[in-house]
Amino acid sequence: MESATHDPHTDVDLSVSLAGVALSNPLMTASGTCGYADEYADFVDLRELGAFVTKSITVSPRAGNEYPRVVETRAGMLNAIGLANVGLEAFLSEKVPKLEKLGLPVFVNIAGSTVEEYLAVAEAMERVDIVRGCELNISCPNVKAGGIQFGVDPDAVESVTARVKNACRTKKLIVKLSPNVSDITATAAAAVAGGADALSLINTFTAMAVDIETARPILANRTGGLSGPAIRPIAVYMVHRVYTQVARQAGVPIIGMGGIQYARDAVEFLLAGATGLAVGTALFVDPGCIVEIKRGLTNYLIQHGYTSIREIIGTLRME
Amino acid sequence: MCNETISRRGVYPARVLLNEAICREHYRLRLKLAVFPPSRAGQFVQLQCRPLTPPPDEIVTDWPDDRPPSFTQPELIGAEPLLRRPLSLAGRQDEPDGARLEILYRAIGAGTHWLAGVKSGETLSVLGPLGNSLPIIENKPIAALVGGGVGIPPMLYLAGALRQAGKNVTAFCGSRTKDLLPLSAGPAPADPHGKPSLCAAEFAAADTPTVLATDDGSLGVRGFVTEAFAGWLDARKDAPEALVVYSCGPEAMMRRVGEVCIARGVECYLSLERHMACGMGTCQSCVVKIRDETPRGWSYKLCCTDGPTFAAKDVIWE
Numbered sequence: 029m030e031s032a033t034h035d036p037h038t039d040v041d042l043s044v045s046l047a048g049v050a051l052s053n054p055l056m057t058a059s060g061t062c063g064y065a066d067e068y069a070d071f072v073d074l075r076e077l078g079a080f081v082t083k084s085i086t087v088s089p090r091a092g093n094e095y096p097r098v099v100e101t102r103a104g105m106l107n108a109i110g111l112a113n114v115g116l117e118a119f120l121s122e123k124v125p126k127l128e129k130l131g132l133p134v135f136v137n138i139a140g141s142t143v144e145e146y147l148a149v150a151e152a153m154e155r156v157d158i159v160r161g162c163e164l165n166i167s168c169p170n171v172k173a174g175g176i177q178f179g180v181d182p183d184a185v186e187s188v189t190a191r192v193k194n195a196c197r198t199k200k201l202i203v204k205l206s207p208n209v210s211d212i213t214a215t216a217a218a219a220v221a222g223g224a225d226a227l228s229l230i231n232t233f234t235a236m237a238v239d240i241e242t243a244r245p246i247l248a249n250r251t252g253g254l255s256g257p258a259i260r261p262i263a264v265y266m267v268h269r270v271y272t273q274v275a276r277q278a279g280v281p282i283i284g285m286g287g288i289q290y291a292r293d294a295v296e297f298l299l300a301g302a303t304g305l306a307v308g309t310a311l312f313v314d315p316g317c318i319v320e321i322k323r324g325l326t327n328y329l330i331q332h333g334y335t336s337i338r339e340i341i342g343t344l345r346m347e
Numbered sequence: 348m349c350n351e352t353i354s355r356r357g358v359y360p361a362r363v364l365l366n367e368a369i370c371r372e373h374y375r376l377r378l379k380l381a382v383f384p385p386s387r388a389g390q391f392v393q394l395q396c397r398p399l400t401p402p403p404d405e406i407v408t409d410w411p412d413d414r415p416p417s418f419t420q421p422e423l424i425g426a427e428p429l430l431r432r433p434l435s436l437a438g439r440q441d442e443p444d445g446a447r448l449e450i451l452y453r454a455i456g457a458g459t460h461w462l463a464g465v466k467s468g469e470t471l472s473v474l475g476p477l478g479n480s481l482p483i484i485e486n487k488p489i490a491a492l493v494g495g496g497v498g499i500p501p502m503l504y505l506a507g508a509l510r511q512a513g514k515n516v517t518a519f520c521g522s523r524t525k526d527l528l529p530l531s532a533g534p535a536p537a538d539p540h541g542k543p544s545l546c547a548a549e550f551a552a553a554d555t556p557t558v559l560a561t562d563d564g565s566l567g568v569r570g571f572v573t574e575a576f577a578g579w580l581d582a583r584k585d586a587p588e589a590l591v592v593y594s595c596g597p598e599a600m601m602r603r604v605g606e607v608c609i610a611r612g613v614e615c616y617l618s619l620e621r622h623m624a625c626g627m628g629t630c631q632s633c634v635v636k637i638r639d640e641t642p643r644g645w646s647y648k649l650c651c652t653d654g655p656t657f658a659a660k661d662v663i664w665e
Contacts, residue, residue, distance in 0.1 A: 097632040
């Protein structure tokens with residue numbers, strides 16, 4: 029919806045630095061919810077974002093899971109796409125030229141079933157200027173060998189992070205954490221020990237929806253990842269725990285995500301300790317929501333007397 | 348608004364002109380949009396099935412200056428769905444002050460039940476137009492449309508477009524029973540033996556004779572619409588190359604229409620339906636197996652952007 033024209037509030041600074049990468053504002057796309065950028069060209073000017081995160085790239089193309097792949101649940105949705113993607117070669121030849129036109133810092137989400145596959149994609153990204161970093165997907169819940177085997181055990185997280193970090197000679201390495209663990213601060217600490225430059229949290233929750241007439245799971249994959257507003261309070265809690273117990277001391281920034289739909293949601297994540305903010309499921313409803321969120325963030329800062337968004341990061345008062 | 352702006356797909360506000368029950372579970376929704384890009388038969392929109400404006404506590408954009416915002420009350424999410432609902436266009440009329448869109452829908456879940464309660468004068472958010480379209484083929488003078496239940500709407504839009512292109516059009520529409528057929532009685536009665544007549548007002552408006560079929564025989568031919576259609580096709584004397592068939596409805600129905608056409612060498616296009624989240628090609632959820640030249644013999648195509656219309660010969664049924 030168009031809202032009334034406001035003063036552009038140019039005196040409020042929304043810029044953040046994400047592990048040394050300057051972003052004009054904290055808003056990013058959550059991997060897998062924005063394709064390779066050209067899909068939304070008609071619906072929103074993606075240059076409103078601070079950075080773009082691609083869908084997962086694997087060495088070989090992947091067709092993905094059987095249909096049905098999504099089901100809506102109350103205040104959220106389950107997906108089991110199965111890392112469907114064009115593969116590394118087509119990504120480099122067909123998608124990178126489109127990403128170059130965006131003029132935004134790009135982070136490429138990389139997935140694989142072996143460490144070698146992660147390394148192959150990370151190595152290839154070294155040669156792509158527009159790519160500022162890789163986001164290591166060790167938390168896809170929808171593929172048997174989609175990285176989750178690396179993502180739930182702290183020792184495995186540390187070792188895969190360290191090996192991929194070694195391949196990221198000129199690029200930043202973001203590690204995307206799974207919430208499907210008993211203590212997310214343990215995997216967060218392991219990623220930091222392995223050399224992660226930033227942490228993304230959270231990926232989706234493994235979940236199931238049932239067709240009560242057939243007494244079968246609705247998704248062909250049986251389980252899927254729960255996203256959307258339903259998971260936001262848990263995501264905010266996990267960001268706050270990781271920020272206070274791991275990331276703040278280590279000086280490693282967090283990209284917070286999980287159900288961000290409105291500006292107020294984004295403020296929650298910032299207060300909890302996130303430096304970057306990724307929007308995912310809400311883009312499916314209206315890609316233009318990023319413009320509204322930005323406007324709302326600016327208004328919030330003005331109303332509370334701040335001049336920079338950086339002033340509120342991690343300022344949640346617990347006393 | 349300049350032409351460049353309205354030629355882009357986007358999110359547009361729409362005023363509800365009418366939202367009325369037409370038969371059991373089915374509704375007619377007429378929307379007025381000040382601007383809407385050009386659309387074609389077979390395309391669809393993603394309709395937001397919840398209030399347009401989020402509750403005040405959820406937005407941080409337009410607080411009155413004298414009321415500091417309060418964060419003490421977390422947002423409350425009602426029973427309305429988060430995701431939009433994909434709905435086919437049943438027709439469109441361009442007027443000097445904008446576009447009028449016609450949508451026929453079946454109230455079957457949380458989103459469409461919410462939609463059924465919307466009143467004239469309210470505003471809805473329309474994302475679109477989306478998808479490819481049902482092709483109008485130059486050297487095919489004779490067209491048959493086969494619609495089942497809530498698959499009938501795109502056939503209505505197409506009937507108008509085909510008639511404008513000067514085609515000879517016959518429609519076949521079916522449902523389980525009379526009460527579930529989202530069409531109004533036309534000037535002529537429905538023939539129980541499958542002879543096309545102006546028996547459906549909406550198709551009659553496009554000068555399209557129609558055959559109605561109900562599984563229980565409560566209206567028109569007793570039995571499946573696919574068999575009424577196959578009987579009509581077999582009685583035609585035209586060369587198969589002169590004909591083209593379009594279908595939208597339940598999957599078993601479209602599959603049968605496809606088989607009937609392929610066996611007779613008649614070109615056939617199906618407008619498929621899939622659960623989808625975005626409709627814009629990003630969520631990758633609405634996949635259809637489509638035959639191709641790859642070693643495996645098929646690839647997943649997206650119903651929302653590669654479709655929803657596919658050639659019947661290319662569709663691999665599960």
